[in-house]
Amino acid sequence: MVSATKFSATKSSAPETAAPDAAEPTARQAAVLDAVLALMQEKGGQLTMTAVARRASCSKETLYKWFGDRDGLLTATVQWQASRVRAGRYDRQRLDASSLRDSLRDFAANWLSVISSPTSIALNRVAITHAASQQSNLGQIVLENGRFAIGGRLKPVLEEGRAAGLLAFDDTEAAFRTFFGLVGRDVQIRLLLGDGLKLGKAEIARDAAAATDQFLTLYGRTDPKPAAA
Amino acid sequence: MVSATKFSATKSSAPETAAPDAAEPTARQAAVLDAVLALMQEKGGQLTMTAVARRASCSKETLYKWFGDRDGLLTATVQWQASRVRAGRYDRQRLDASSLRDSLRDFAANWLSVISSPTSIALNRVAITHAASQQSNLGQIVLENGRFAIGGRLKPVLEEGRAAGLLAFDDTEAAFRTFFGLVGRDVQIRLLLGDGLKLGKAEIARDAAAATDQFLTLYGRTDPKPAAA
């Protein structure tokens, strides 16, 4: 079930490009994982080990040596993709109403871009399929790097906004979930189910702005002074 | 690919319990479809024809005679489940602010109950898996009976609310999508990905009320008079 050999980097205990335990993929391994991502998008569910080997011009034996089994390959792929989505720095300069709004818009637009990308759709489909077969924890990993990752990055912004007297809420988590809902709405489920919904840059920008405005209507303080009790 | 014999009811052209073309399942067939639903929830992805036959105490030959192929069985199952979710009449009496709020809360609570039910989760997972393998249109069917069905039923309510001067919006679809987002938030994706999120009756009622309040904050008219231009 669980791959025993969290893929080892050829030389067993040699400090390669990264921590020897967390296991950063080598360039060649990354190429394989990219092939997996590409196949997921093109071929959908028919993601066979043979197809991966052919696409990546490597042997199946190598796949198994590096990743243990099919599940290990999938897990490594999810983590590989997650490792390069860490976008957006959102420099916490001093917050005013305008910069807060901009930050929220950026978050919203970035999130919409991610969930509407073919890569994310394919990855989520695979993870959901696996969650159904209650094998491995692919679903958790995707959740951790998607929904919960963005939550962890947005919540500090919300709390800074509150500290600056720009937002009002008791429960940060609840406020974040509202934002999440206003931004995502029905987009993700429709895309996952194969609806032909198209999101261009213009629509994303527009929707992100609209969601941000709605969020600020619900949680923004019209009186921008810190609580002068 | 497409099952040729949209399941026929034993006696070819005899008017059974329903239209001979739309094909309402017989009691026995319904029992089989219930077995499929039960297996989906318990066994997840390993939904094999043999397992269905064993669970339903019928032969695989019968399954194929009735439903054509595996896809036909799945499609029939989705439609069978959809056929009995048609809940909520929402009698359009005269609308005031209070009854509108109640209607919206009912919609929200009902929708949350549906998407958090094991049946819905299992069904959506299967549909998403199929959408990935670009075979059949299971995803579309689920979408049609889920997201779009509730839209079709809620939009008239919203428009009545607008006609009564209780709501203000230009785009009914946009208003509905906002409501959808406020209610669903991250619930569906988390459940689909296997997160251990529990929604009891109390939480559903609370969340439905909160989402409704937020929606009314965004779209409600504080001045409840019809447009007295």
Added chain:
DNA sequence: AGGAAGCCGTACCGTACGTTACGGTTCGGT
């Protein structure tokens, strides 16, 4: 009673795919 139809249980077939094994090639180290 006799026959036909529907259906259950099971055996069977073909294929797809995960996994393993193996021969041949490249390449770095000595």
Added chain:
DNA sequence: ACCGAACCGTAACGTACGGTACGGCTTCCT
């Protein structure tokens, strides 16, 4: 030049599963 390790391409194996065939049982019609 030689050795061994890593790796590629491919063949082979075992199994799971979709789909089919068949024998026997029940039911219903005449």
